[in-house]
Amino acid sequence: MISLKHIGLTLPEFSLTDICLEVHAHDFFALIGPTGSGKSLLLEGIMGIMPFTSGSLVFEGSDITRVPVENRQLALVYQDFALFPHLNVTQNILYGTWYHPISKKEARHRFDYLIAALGLEKIIHRYPYNLSGGEKQRVALARSLILNPKVLLLDEPLSALDPVFHDEARSLLKKVHKELKMTIIMVSHNFEEVLYLANRGAIIREGKIMQQGRIQTLFEKPDSRFTARFVGMKNIAAFERHGDVLKIAGTGLDIIAETPPAPDHHHLGIRPENILFHPTDTPPVCKNHFTGKITDIALYGVFTRIHIDVQGVLFEAVWPRNLVNEFCLEIGKTAAFEFHSASVHTF
Numbered sequence: 129m130i131s132l133k134h135i136g137l138t139l140p141e142f143s144l145t146d147i148c149l150e151v152h153a154h155d156f157f158a159l160i161g162p163t164g165s166g167k168s169l170l171l172e173g174i175m176g177i178m179p180f181t182s183g184s185l186v187f188e189g190s191d192i193t194r195v196p197v198e199n200r201q202l203a204l205v206y207q208d209f210a211l212f213p214h215l216n217v218t219q220n221i222l223y224g225t226w227y228h229p230i231s232k233k234e235a236r237h238r239f240d241y242l243i244a245a246l247g248l249e250k251i252i253h254r255y256p257y258n259l260s261g262g263e264k265q266r267v268a269l270a271r272s273l274i275l276n277p278k279v280l281l282l283d284e285p286l287s288a289l290d291p292v293f294h295d296e297a298r299s300l301l302k303k304v305h306k307e308l309k310m311t312i313i314m315v316s317h318n319f320e321e322v323l324y325l326a327n328r329g330a331i332i333r334e335g336k337i338m339q340q341g342r343i344q345t346l347f348e349k350p351d352s353r354f355t356a357r358f359v360g361m362k363n364i365a366a367f368e369r370h371g372d373v374l375k376i377a378g379t380g381l382d383i384i385a386e387t388p389p390a391p392d393h394h395h396l397g398i399r400p401e402n403i404l405f406h407p408t409d410t411p412p413v414c415k416n417h418f419t420g421k422i423t424d425i426a427l428y429g430v431f432t433r434i435h436i437d438v439q440g441v442l443f444e445a446v447w448p449r450n451l452v453n454e455f456c457l458e459i460g461k462t463a464a465f466e467f468h469s470a471s472v473h474t475f
């Protein structure tokens with residue numbers, strides 16, 4: 129539906145370089161990457177606010193690289209929702225219709241639909257200064273959706289909301305995506321949100337696309353050390369092949385992977401949540417099982433992040449806090465763990 133072909137955007141101190149992206153119809157596409165990597169700039173380029181300096185943007189088969197913002201059938205919702213403070217909710221939502229060729233009747237029809245769908249009936253006369261974050265977000269969505277855009281561009285749409293509104297607003301986005309059959313491109317820093325909402329996505333670093341595809345693939349099968357680290361894969365190490373066994377380089381530790389690594393793969397990684405605790409008095413279930421000394425325990429709410437040293441190699445696991453208490457795991461004590469060969473990812 130949207131193809132970015134070798135897109136470049138050059139600014140005095142930053143560039144987007146050779147961006148090639150495919151967004152399909154009805155995708156919920158996530159753009160993720162470190163701060164300052166160019167995600168918002170890319171969104172503004174797609175919207176037409178920041179002109180691309182090279183490459184082409186193709187939308188439903190037509191080249192729209194030079195088409196003005198108002199003719200693109202796209203809508204952009206900013207992180208701070210950017211509502212007009214001097215207009216009430218109704219006026220904010222209808223604003224765009226005053227400048228577009230939409231009949232009053234059609235505008236009213238869409239307005240009534242959106243007010244009901246987004247639950248805004250009770251606040252249509254209020255002004256932005258006395259709306260909650262969640263309400264502002266719904267108004268901003270209605271204001272964008274009233275123009276019937278084919279694609280909705282969202283720049284961190286949930287980051288300004290507190291945890292209570294966050295979950296509600298997340299469900300609302302899922303509903304809008306499903307019921308209005310929208311194509312959505314969303315910039316987000318929140319992996320939980322991305323995994324919940326998006327089906328496909330891309331990881332961007334210093335203005336370049338590092339990897340794109342299905343969200344599950346990005347998180348479970350990253351294809352570079354950067355992507356692996358960025359999506360939270362841990363236990364990353366270089367390996368040497370010894371037949372079917374992967375030996376962690378410079379150590380005596382042997383790892384069994386389910387599928388043989390491709391010839392150009394030289395690193396392995398295991399997500400910390402896939403490192404499983406096993407009590408020393410029971411036989412291990414997995415082919416990969418090790419015993420080591422706990423060197424660090426950090427508490428994260430109901431979870432703990434544990435470092436275990438096995439012959440000089442540090443493994444990182446995420447285990448429930450109650451498990452740590454039950455088995456009296458402490459720094460300096462010995463712990464045994466295992467992981468399935470299917471959890472060993474190589475790249």
Ligand SMILES: Nc1ncnc2c1ncn2[C@@H]1O[C@H](COP(=O)(O)OP(=O)(O)OP(=O)(O)O)[C@@H](O)[C@H]1O
Nearest residue numbers: 139140141142161162163164165166167168169170
């Ligand atoms: N209008 C502009 N003029 C000049 N430089 C800009 C402009 N907009 C963005 N930049 C620069 O481009 C780079 C990428 O910015 P961008 O806002 O796209 O990053 P981001 O990945 O969205 O970051 P964050 O996750 O922090 O929001 C930054 O160095 C920023 O300062």
